[in-house]
Amino acid sequence: MFLLIEQLLNGLQFGLLLFLLAAGLTLVFGIMDFVNLAHGSLYMMGAYFAATFVGWTGSFVFGAILALAATLLLGIALEFVALRHLYGRDHLDQVLATFGLILFFNDMVRLIWGPAGLALPLPTWLTTPVQLLPGVYYPAYRLSIIIVALLVAALLYLVVMRTRIGMLIRAGASNREMIGALGINIKLLFTLVFGLGAALAGLAGLMQAPILTVQIGMGENILILAFVIIVIGGIGSIRGAFLAAIFVGLIDTLGRAFLPDLLRKVLSGAAASTAAPALSSMLIYLLMAIVLVLRPEGLFPAAKR
Amino acid sequence: MKTSFWLAGVAALALAQPAFAADTIKIGFVSTFSGPTAVIGNDMRNSFELALDHLGRKIDGKPVEVIYEDDQQKPDVGKQKTEKLVQSDKVDFIVGYIWSNVLLASLKTAVDSKTFLISANAGPSQLAGELCSPYVFSTSWQNDQTPQAMGTYMNQKGVKSVFLIGPNYAAGKDMLAGVKSTFKGEVVGEEYTVWPSQLDFSAELSKARNSKAEAIFVFYPGAAGVQFLNQYAQAGIKQQIPLYTAFTIDELSLPLQKENALGVPGAQQWVNDLPNEQNKKFVADYRKKYANLRPTFYGAQSYDAANLINSAVVAVKGDLTKKDAMRDEMQKVNFKSVRGSYKYGNNHIPIQNFYLQDVVKDADGQLALKTVATIVENDQDRFHDKCPMK
DSSP: OHHHHHHHHHHHHHHHHHHHHHHHHHHHHHHHOOOOTTHHHHHHHHHHHHHHHHHHHSOHHHHHHHHHHHHHHHHHHHHHHTGGGGTTSOHHHHHHHHHHHHHHHHHHHHHHHOTTOBOOOOOGGGTSEEEEETTEEEEHHHHHHHHHHHHHHHHHHHHHHHSHHHHHHHHHHHOHHHHHHTTOOHHHHHHHHHHHHHHHHHHHHHHHTTTSOBOTTHHHHHHHHHHHHHHHHOTTOHHHHHHHHHHHHHHHHHHHHHHHHHHHHHSOHHHHHHHHHHHHHHHHHHHHHHHHHHOTTOSSOOOOO | OHHHHHHHHHHHHHHHHHHHHTTSEEEEEEEOOSSTTHHHHHHHHHHHHHHHHHTTTEETTEEEEEEEEEOTTOHHHHHHHHHIIIIISOOSEEEEOOOHHHHHHHHHHHHHTTOEEEESSOOOHHHHTTTOOTTEEESSOOTTHHHHHHHHHHHHTTOOEEEEEEESSHHHHHHHHHHHHHOOSEEEEEEEEOTTTOOOOHHHHHHHHHTTOSEEEEOOOTHHHHHHHHHHHHTTGGGTSOEEEESSOOTTTHHHHGGGGTTOOEEESOOTTOOOHHHHHHHHHHHHHSTTOOOOHHHHHHHHHHHHHHHHHHHTTTOTTOHHHHHHHHHTTOSOOTTOOOEEOTTSOEEEEEEEEEEEEOTTSOEEEEEEEEEEEEEOOTTGGGOOOO
16 A cells, blocks of 8 residues: 555656656647757756756755756757747758757767766755655655646646736647737747746756766657657647646556566566566557547647637 | 779779788777767777787787777667678677677677677676577676675575566576575565666665565666666665665766765676786776776776787787687686686686675775675586587
8 A cells, every 4th residue: 555655656756757848848849830859958958957056056956946047048049049940841850950959969968078977966855755654755855856846837837827928828829820910929939938848848857867867868768758748638738748747657657566566467477577567668658549549639639720 | 084093093902901901900899889878888998998008009919900889789789780890891809798688689690700709798698508609708707697696695694585676688687587596585576677768766666665675686787777776865765675786886887876875785706906916907007098987897808808819819829710729728718817817617608706895985085896705706607507518
């Protein structure tokens, strides 16, 4: 029972982290109709900035805030210099250009920080496990990821649903041409949305950094999951991304946690141990396939007219 | 007119190439030089180059040409690169291979062409058993040996139950099987994770904690070892269940693992402080040549590989067609290994000592690995009976 609670928290934490990454991706894809493969690079840059700034300032929280600001600025600069010239182009051109950006960022990081990767140590108040219930311990840092991500999700919800900017973002997701025709400065809106997406990716990267290592190419595997999430959730929908991310996080973690034991009931021990990891990593893609068959638009598509 | 003259020149050069090649020793080196584990490949290359420096950049008076190829940690790419080295570069020796699955995919190409292959790291059980070959030598170990030593050490410590975690590929399976073969207590759980993409071990750590095992054993080479130790410490399990490792803490991962690695034991056939002359020279010159870097066991094995090749070529006076004589010479281990002396079994896998290593602060206040004890002496792998070679 305690194990189940712990594994549910693990899944929730992983899902919320994926949400931060997917939220930016779905905004950029849904509103700007722009496929940004370099989103994973912004995630990586967030982690590298955080490792550097925490080293300079000696404070984890302060370093993280600086890193967040730096990724935001980097995202805006990237949009301004390179990506805005690609909006009218074919998706294939965008994929090619942003794939080039992945290579660019990887080699730039190699030049600046070296190939070995960096460590981002946690302050002691985050390294001790917290007792949630008698007998249920949970790492304080993973708990803080859950809290921060939930706060960000709530904030995002308020901004998108309750503010003028959010109204424009939603309008953009529904009908891009129309809000341009209504005299909204669409260029500025796009820059803003892209910067917001970059900051969210950077936040995911810097929060993941102490758990994993900060290394070149760290954003590439996780980006695939983020794409799966926005496909499941419906492109352009923040709510869809949120729910799909939590689904995916839970399915991945619970699959890994309980599938081996289930398989051992049917298969021999050795075969089950080998098959379980392979099978559990397929579960997410199975879910995506099922969603695509039943609801090709995703579970919560942004309203279109 | 001018163009045709130029073309003739190129053609002449191309024709001259094979005659020139016969006077150099060509070595192909397959390792990982890109991605998160590129640091391991770099260490192997550094050590191999240092060995060539120590040999005066010549083997039996002939210049050496090393062709480094990146396997990207992928079996299919490793196989392609091996084919390229054998078929178009026509190398005399192939060295390297960090990953057991990459080596297993590449093995047939090298063996079929009767090119000597020296594994400077990977030691899959198949290679020691049914897939053993007269053309393959190892300067490392068979995968099971190191965790077997760790299992023996856990017995000595009186550990009664253990939870095993490792990656789901050839080496991961060998490693966990190795611990199980010597550990006398109960194995309460065994988890395999997706390799190399899974980096978050929260689900496995939660299960380990709830299993109430007395110890956890893991095998996570490269960056995954850093991630595992981070998460193990953050989850607070370090205070509850002690960790035992194989190939998880080394000189490359230690600067990132930092305090998390303190007090976590590992087993190894080579440690940087082994007190023999050739090892002191290797470690000191490595640190001199590559500022701020320290050699790892991967490097030590590559350094040995260069010297093993040198011994074989010198024995046949540079006549590389005498493959049988070269094999006989290599079987004698007629060079000074940085791990101290070792012998070859019938399957060309070393029979050697395994040491207990611990993480300590060295004289400079930096974290370093230190030999604490000898766990087993002259250990031979447990698959040599399955090897048809006598």
